[in-house]
Amino acid sequence: KAGVTQTPRYLIKTRGQQVTLSCSPISGHRSVSWYQQTPGQGLQFLFEYFSETQRNKGNFPGRFSGRQFSNSRSEMNVSTLELGDSALYLCASRLGQPSYEQYFGPGTRLTVT
Amino acid sequence: GIQVEQSPPDLILQEGANSTLRCNFSDSVNNLQWFHQNPWGQLINLFYIPSGTKQNGRLSATTVATERYSLLYISSSQTTDSGVYFCPTKSGGSNYKLTFGKGTLLTVNP
Numbered sequence: 001k002a003g004v005t006q007t008p009r010y011l012i013k014t015r016g017q018q019v020t021l022s023c024s025p026i027s028g029h030r031s032v033s034w035y036q037q038t039p040g041q042g043l044q045f046l047f048e049y050f051s052e053t054q055r056n057k058g059n060f061p062g063r064f065s066g067r068q069f070s071n072s073r074s075e076m077n078v079s080t081l082e083l084g085d086s087a088l089y090l091c092a093s094r095l096g097q098p099s100y101e102q103y104f105g106p107g108t109r110l111t112v113t
Numbered sequence: 114g115i116q117v118e119q120s121p122p123d124l125i126l127q128e129g130a131n132s133t134l135r136c137n138f139s140d141s142v143n144n145l146q147w148f149h150q151n152p153w154g155q156l157i158n159l160f161y162i163p164s165g166t167k168q169n170g171r172l173s174a175t176t177v178a179t180e181r182y183s184l185l186y187i188s189s190s191q192t193t194d195s196g197v198y199f200c201p202t203k204s205g206g207s208n209y210k211l212t213f214g215k216g217t218l219l220t221v222n223p
Contacts, residue, residue: 100144
């Protein structure tokens with residue numbers, strides 16, 4: 001079974017632009033979560049989607065948003081990019097209750113210049 | 114929310130040595146996982162271990178939920194074991210957010 005896939009793998013954007021990242025979960029998994037990893041803050045939870053509904057959101061500004069489609073694929077959008085948004089963005093999928101184990105994708109490395 | 118403290122923060126070994134990584138938690142442990150982050154950034158699942166002991170080859174893990182800690186044992190380390198190890202746990206309640214510590218950076222030298 002294919003793992004979690006994320007596209008693109010690398011991205012360079014300019015401050016003020018917006019960006020959309022994509023995540024395809026493991027087949028059959030209904031939950032998708034997003035995490036941001038930076039050297040200073042480590043790994044931080046952004047949000048989780050389950051059956052197209054946002055279930056939980058981390059402590060990030062409203063510039064960070066996401067959605068999930070009926071096939072469980074998820075997108076994350078960051079508007080008005082700032083230099084501090086440069087990070088590795090990781091997506092994780094989970095089968096759904098009662099399974100709690102999460103599986104991560106390879107990540108998208110975003111650089112904001 | 115729950116706090117995850119990992120020790121040691123850095124560990125340097127010679128190939129073939131054994132090591133123990135530890136995670137302490139500030140609250141009840143829920144659905145703990147161990148991951149290895151490879152040099153390319155991907156988090157590789159090692160164990161899903163909310164309690165008890167599991168083994169997979171040279172790696173084994175033990176979680177003592179009542180005492181709020183988990184251990185990862187690496188025996189006969191190899192250079193490919195290098196990377197950062199994390200032991201996130203789910204926060205309490207109905208959400209499925211994983212809370213991460215700062216990780217243990219393991220370097221295995223040939």
